[in-house]
Amino acid sequence: MDTTESVIRRMTRLAVEHDAVNLSQGFTDEPPVFDLVWAAVTAMLGGDDDQMDRLGISTLRELVPGAEPTALLDRPLKEVLAGLQGRPDRLNQYSFPFGLTELREAIAGYTERLYGWRPDPRVEVTVTLGATEALASVLAGVCTAGDRVIVPQPYHEMYPSQAAIFGLEPEYVTLVEQISAGVWEMDRDEWAAAAARGARALILNTPHNPTGTVCSANDLAWVAELAMRHDLLVITDEIYEHF
Numbered sequence: 001m002d003t004t005e006s007v008i009r010r011m012t013r014l015a016v017e018h019d020a021v022n023l024s025q026g027f028t029d030e031p032p033v034f035d036l037v038w039a040a041v042t043a044m045l046g047g048d049d050d051q052m053d054r055l056g057i058s059t060l061r062e063l064v065p066g067a068e069p070t071a072l073l074d075r076p077l078k079e080v081l082a083g084l085q086g087r088p089d090r091l092n093q094y095s096f097p098f099g100l101t102e103l104r105e106a107i108a109g110y111t112e113r114l115y116g117w118r119p120d121p122r123v124e125v126t127v128t129l130g131a132t133e134a135l136a137s138v139l140a141g142v143c144t145a146g147d148r149v150i151v152p153q154p155y156h157e158m159y160p161s162q163a164a165i166f167g168l169e170p171e172y173v174t175l176v177e178q179i180s181a182g183v184w185e186m187d188r189d190e191w192a193a194a195a196a197r198g199a200r201a202l203i204l205n206t207p208h209n210p211t212g213t214v215c216s217a218n219d220l221a222w223v224a225e226l227a228m229r230h231d232l233l234v235i236t237d238e239i240y241e242h243f
């Protein structure tokens, strides 16, 4: 199988090994949004939804009845939190492998607010571990070994690797750099010829890594028409949709 180590991981490994500045990955120094952190902490403390709500609004005096308030200040936080574990615990259980119901409903609502279309959260929304698992699941679900998959280049390194994992043949088409205009454009003749040769799917990444190109409405309409003409599935990687 023609797969290689991720270039990003390799550069990170080498940077650590040689104590070099690692330009291959972006490392943010901002903490996550606190509401997310808090939701994770309270969910892991267990109990039920009411207990999670209670932890968010109660004072320590209310949560640890009978404790001498000033003595509480001298107790390690870990010990105090251990005493706040919810019993019985209904939160830390088997989950839906395709994502919590509430999360899928929130994603459907968010999609509707942004795009004016509400996917059915029961059957049209699946939560994955990042774009990598999402693409792998889609390729495994809709392609069969031997299928051709159109990949515009330049591309993110995971597309050819994943194609190889599933025995698919990448067919590379070009985004052409128009240097004076500062844009990258689809070579429509080349893309149309690749679709006409009978590819199963096209992986469209917009906004695009590494060029930053955002497909115009005209480009998207053209791709949609091409896909319908050739019964081509379009798999979009829109990981940077808010950039």
Ligand SMILES: Cc1ncc(COP(=O)(O)O)c(C=O)c1O
Pocket: 129, 130, 131, 132, 133, 156, 158, 205, 208, 209, 237, 239
């Ligand atoms: C275009 C593109 N797709 C997919 C990925 C992988 O995303 P994730 O880390 O969510 O699996 C990246 C990460 O850099 C990316 O730039």
